[in-house]
Amino acid sequence: RKEVEQDPGPFNVPEGATVAFNCTYSNSASQSFFWYRQDCRKEPKLLMSVYSSGNEDGRFTAQLNRASQYISLLIRDSKLSDSATYLCVVNPRDSSYKLIFGSGTRLLVRP
Amino acid sequence: NAGVTQTPKFQVLKTGQSMTLQCAQDMNHEYMSWYRQDPGMGLRLIHYSVGAGITDQGEVPNGYNVSRSTTEDFPLRLLSAAPSQTSVYFCASSSTENTEAFFGQGTRLTVV
Numbered sequence: 001r002k003e004v005e006q007d008p009g010p011f012n013v014p015e016g017a018t019v020a021f022n023c024t025y026s027n028s029a030s031q032s033f034f035w036y037r038q039d040c041r042k043e044p045k046l047l048m049s050v051y052s053s054g055n056e057d058g059r060f061t062a063q064l065n066r067a068s069q070y071i072s073l074l075i076r077d078s079k080l081s082d083s084a085t086y087l088c089v090v091n092p093r094d095s096s097y098k099l100i101f102g103s104g105t106r107l108l109v110r111p
Numbered sequence: 112n113a114g115v116t117q118t119p120k121f122q123v124l125k126t127g128q129s130m131t132l133q134c135a136q137d138m139n140h141e142y143m144s145w146y147r148q149d150p151g152m153g154l155r156l157i158h159y160s161v162g163a164g165i166t167d168q169g170e171v172p173n174g175y176n177v178s179r180s181t182t183e184d185f186p187l188r189l190l191s192a193a194p195s196q197t198s199v200y201f202c203a204s205s206s207t208e209n210t211e212a213f214f215g216q217g218t219r220l221t222v223v
Contacts, residue, residue: 008151032209043201043214044154087153091208098169099144099203099212103153 001026004090006102014110017078021105023088024070032091033064033071037084038104044087047073078109113137117202117215124192124222132187132218134202142205143185144169144212145177147198154201160185192222 006023013019025033033050048055050062050071061074075082088102118133136143144159146169156169160179174196176188185204189196202215 004153034211043216044212045214046211049211093208098156098159100156101146101154103151 002102003027003092003100004088004102006086006088006105008103008105010106010108012108012110013078015078015080017109018074018076019078019107020072020074021086021088021107022070022072023102023105024068025088025090025100026069027090027092028066028069029093030090031093033062034089034091034099035060035062035071035073036087036089036101038087039084044101047086075107078107080109080111083107083109115202115204115213115215117200117218119218120216122218122220124189124220126192126194126222128192130189130192132189132200132202132220134185134187134215135183136185136202136204136213137183138204138206138213139182140204140206140213141182142208142212143179144203145175145185145187146201146203147171147196148201148217149198157187157200189220194222196220197222 035047036044038044085104145157146154158177203212205212
């Protein structure tokens, strides 16, 4: 089983739609969680951190469910510019610094 | 604002050649790491460093060496290139293990 698993997609949605991605992680001791965005042939960039209480940044909402070991990302009112690959990232905190990346979920927002 | 600078951006090597991918950051970050990204597999950690003079192996370290003689620089050396090392390589840095990781623009390496 992969440490971090994501549905690869693609999710193909119209502008204005609401779309949600889930990501599961295997290490129950994981402490830090992030969503990164990666545009085609570009480097990943931090979209948002995921806190235990959940957090919201404009149209983006991230949630953590420790009991079920998954994190989610909700995008409201999708824009064309949201088209990208969204990477789920977990720091397992197993006494060392490692960021474990999911393989990403691709989002396509159509006009 | 330089951030994380990787060179070269593109490279073609012949099997058996060696080379060094350069990575430098100007943010005084302690944590630096190297990843490779292959289609459908996400980013996989090759080596990482938690400070100058300290390095450790990640998930896929075979065929690669690193050193961290200064806080700023974290070069990745391919000892004897193989076609299986064809990939996109990213260097990243962060101030702590829980904060944002900043990535370089990547190096697209092809081994023929």
